[in-house]
Amino acid sequence: MTEFIESAELWYSGLIAMIILILASGFFSGSETSFFYLSHDEIRTLRVGKPRERLVAVLLSNPDRLLTAILFWNLVINLLYFAVSIVITQRLTSKELNVAAGVFGILSLFGLILFGEVLPKSIAVFARRKVATTASWPLAAAVRVLDPIIPALSWVTRLVRRTLWPTVEREPVLHPEDLERAVDAFQLSEEIVKIEQQVLHNILDLSEIKVEEIMRPRGTYETLTGPLELDKLKSITPEGDFILVQNEKEKGEANAVFSLQNFTNLNGKERELTLDELVYVPWCADLATALQMLQQRYTAVAAVVNEYGETIGVVTQEDLLDTILMPQPSRTRRLLRRDPILEIGPGKYHVEGLTTLRHFCARFDIEFQNSQDGQLTITGMLSEQLDRLPKLGDHVSWQGFDFKVVHVSKVGQYRLLVSRQPIPSEF
Structure with missing residues (x-):
């Protein structure tokens, strides 16, 4: 040593x-x-x-x-x-x-x-x-x-x-339908597994449901022109917990989002309002793609654009989680803060036109099939059958139910009276 x-x-x-x-x-x-x-x-x-x-x-x-x-x-x-x-x-x-x-x-x-x-x-x-x-x-x-x-x-x-490894072979793809059958075959205690199966089914449905089906349509959220200042926030009452911000020079399309959860005002002093990046997803993208994009970009709001690049709505991380965790997820329930289907009598219901056909079918145990023409809501189904925009008093039938328009708001929101069609008696 x-x-x-x-x-x-x-x-x-x-x-x-x-x-x-x-x-x-x-x-x-x-x-x-x-x-x-x-x-x-x-x-x-x-x-x-x-x-x-x-x-x-x-x-x-x-x-x-x-x-x-x-x-x-x-x-x-x-x-x-x-x-x-x-x-x-x-x-x-x-x-x-x-x-x-x-x-x-x-x-x-x-x-x-x-x-x-x-x-x-x-x-x-x-x-x-x-x-x-x-x-x-x-x-x-x-x-x-x-x-x-x-x-x-x-x-x-x-x-x-x-x-x-010049010839690496890809692993065989497991389709969502195979996973759904596996979930249905999984058996444990009935009450616990029923909830778990529903959540798993909702997760698997993310690859089938399109963003257009759960998005918040344009006009249901707040949009401001930048630069965003505290005085502007004090003058409005946002519907949700976010605000879209559009460029002052390029009005019409938002390019950033401000989350109210990120805002703090300490001792009356203004703090710099930091904007999050706004992610864009096409209207035809599935929910799994939208969720992946939000996670990769560490943001909570994505703008939904149509084939012309125009913003037609937004989808949030909260909407996606609601779709996964709720037994019967509903966009209309999130927007109106109430059930979109209200029973007013035996076999009679008030239904909002913004309600999706998927939610309506789930509520009444009807097998839902995606429409080839892309109709997603009850209002869309009415327009398809009438070949025009619905009017007050219009009446159509679909999947064993009668639909009657009983109210049309100034902004084009419809309310319908829905009743079950009587089952024909057998002779």
Whole structure:
């Protein structure tokens, strides 16, 4: 031991370099854990926070780029660490300090594992948000430095994959219908499984239901012209918990969304109103695609556009969760804050025209089949059968029910009296 201490000139400078490298390795290891351990809600909150917090959300918007940079720098640092360790070991063995060289090599390995991996990752798990915001600026610089060579790394990865596994066969696709049959065949206690089966069926229906069917139509939400200021918010009473914001120079189409959950007013002082990015989805997209886009962009509102690129409504994360968790999800219930189908007498109901045919069929145990012409609501079904817009007093029959228009509002909302058709008696 005395000889090892006396030979400090052989390993002292290298030990300092190894300590610096092990701290750098711990930084990247902890950063990786803290960033990718953040929940979806935490990332959404960071998007409207302080500059450091917003930078965390920006880095996570491209997770492949971030992870590639972290792994690359961590690999380089670890290689340098072991290179320095080998040099010091060789110096010690050249002075015939073989025992000291062996102990130094073992301690170097355990030191990197403990202080470069285990300890930083453990701290990052318990304080992920604080660690992520603290590491955001240096990590952003490390990612930016690596940007010029990331395309080359991706090209090498594809080349190796195609060279070593040129004929990778895709796994067979499991269709939603197969999953639904499996859910129906799953048997446990009846009351518990009934709820679970309904939720699973709703999840599987996400790949079948189109965004147009559950979206909030244009006119049912607030739209303001930017720039958004506190005085404008005080002068309105929003219907929901979000406001669409359109560009002052390009009026007509919104390009951002302001969530009221992100707004705070502390001690009467105005805080900067941060807008979220508005995601666009086509009217014909399914709900699974819309949910995936919202999760990838860490936002809660998507604008629904038609084939001409015009915004015809919005769909929110709340709407999608309602579709998944509610036994009989209904867009009209969310908009009107009441049941869209009200029983007013034996076999007679008041039904809102905005009610979807899917919800109507589920309410009365009718098998629902998607219409080839794309009619989704009761009003649409009436228009199809009448070949015109419905008027007060119009009467049609559909699926064993009589539909009569009893009210038409100024904004074109319909209310219908629905009654079951009498079952013909058998002679």
